[in-house]
Amino acid sequence: MKTTTVILDQVVAPVPGGIGRYALNLVRALTARVDGIRSLVGFVPRVSHDAVRQIEGFIPLLEGVNVSPFPRAVLARAWERGVAVPKHEVTYSPSLFAPLAEYGQHIVTIHDAVPWTHPETLTSRGARWHRAMGERAQRFADIVVVPTDAVASRISTFLSLGDRIRVIGGAPTSDLIVPVDSENRRFALGLPDVYITFVGTLEPRKGLEQLLVALATIEGLSLVVIGPQGWGGVSVDDLVTRTGIAPHRVHALGRLGDSDLAAVLSASRGLVVPSIEEGFGLPVLEAMSLGVPVVHSTAEALREVAGQSAIAVDVHGKNGTIKLAEALTGLNDETLRRDLASRGMARAAQFSWDASAARLESVFEELT
Structure with missing residues (x-):
């Protein structure tokens, strides 16, 4: 053997x-x-x-x-x-x-x-x-x-x-199952009713600062940041101060277990992945598997993984922040969200x- x-x-x-x-x-x-x-x-x-x-x-x-x-x-x-x-x-x-x-x-x-x-x-x-x-x-x-x-x-x-x-x-991991007590879990985490999510290790290439700048131009939408501290000195508190967004609109939860992650993601208006570069982008597929719309950058690997089942935004090109804000605002459209959810679930099922x-x-x- x-x-x-x-x-x-x-x-x-x-x-x-x-x-x-x-x-x-x-x-x-x-x-x-x-x-x-x-x-x-x-x-x-x-x-x-x-x-x-x-x-x-x-x-x-x-x-x-x-x-x-x-x-x-x-x-x-x-x-x-x-x-x-x-x-x-x-x-x-x-x-x-x-x-x-x-x-x-x-x-x-x-x-x-x-x-x-x-x-x-x-x-x-x-x-x-x-x-x-x-x-x-x-x-x-x-x-x-x-x-x-x-x-x-x-x-x-x-x-x-x-x-x-x-x-x-x-x-998507088979452990990512929405728990029956999701609402209680979100309440315990102090989450607002309407929010988007960011999932990933906190490091410079993930594009979190640009996401906060874009979000600061939009009323009535909060951000939930999920992921451990990485390298490069990326601090959510520092980014909030630097971008000028109201602190109560940003909820940094750190690393979550799969049950809490599923509870938070599943109620999200969308997952946003504004990375400069990625090799794959597991959060994209995991969000899609839960029926969550995805907005991502035009990094080639993200486009490959998401296919035609998400919104791709050239966030790092000219007027990238404006385009990202427009994409986030577009998630207010319930018909669009349902279409993205349907296409995303079908895409995730291919992996x-x-x-x-x-x-x-x-x-x-x-x-x-």
Whole structure:
């Protein structure tokens, strides 16, 4: 029986973000497909026993979880230099945090080209590390997984990967179910009756400041911000002060569990994704799966994922903020919202984690 080691650091990372959500759902679906020919064993940096038990609870069909003696920061620096790389027969890494070396076979994931195209939106250290790991993937990876054709095209500008690229996207999580006590949950969170939502890690490329500027020109509409603090010093309070929007119109909830997330999203007038760049955009599909209209930027990956089922706005072009405000105002039209909800639900139904896991399974078969 072949053993594949799966790197699961993002699942227990302090800020798991979209990559952590992708890794958890894809690996969980993959383990459900394992047929006895291959076993899947998790690998994580040094973490607590509670974190290991958390992974085992999230992905119960793993054969086990191996824990490195080194913390993530140490492993990240070491693996960037090809040091302290464990020798595994086959390694699957759902991110660039990968033990890439000459030994064994390696499947690694590059989620976006942001470290190359918009390094100013990351920390300088983070941008350098991602580019360095991209170069190691170029040298050692047998297969490079990307989430969209848009990323495949963009990353090929910077790395010579030839025919090693495979596209495996995400899907709405099956855990995102609207709870029966949604109204009580929204009340406990102190939410207004009419609001739009922003979902994502708080970082410069997500476009939150521009969204607040646009929203400040519209009366009677509030914003609910969902997501953990990331990097780049993005503070909701600071952005509220800088943009001049009334503070009572912005509700920052931080990271939410799936039940609360579903309760908040499902009652939203729309999800707004004004990102400068994305690799996939899981919140787009998750909102669509709940019948929530979506307004997004013209980032190529977002257009690819949403198809013709959302409103695309060139928010970063000339008069972008005005166009974004117009799109938000358009959500007052109930007929439009119903049409977007219908098209969005149909679009989201075209994606599933099982289908993504089947594509990943075929990648494993390529290496046998």
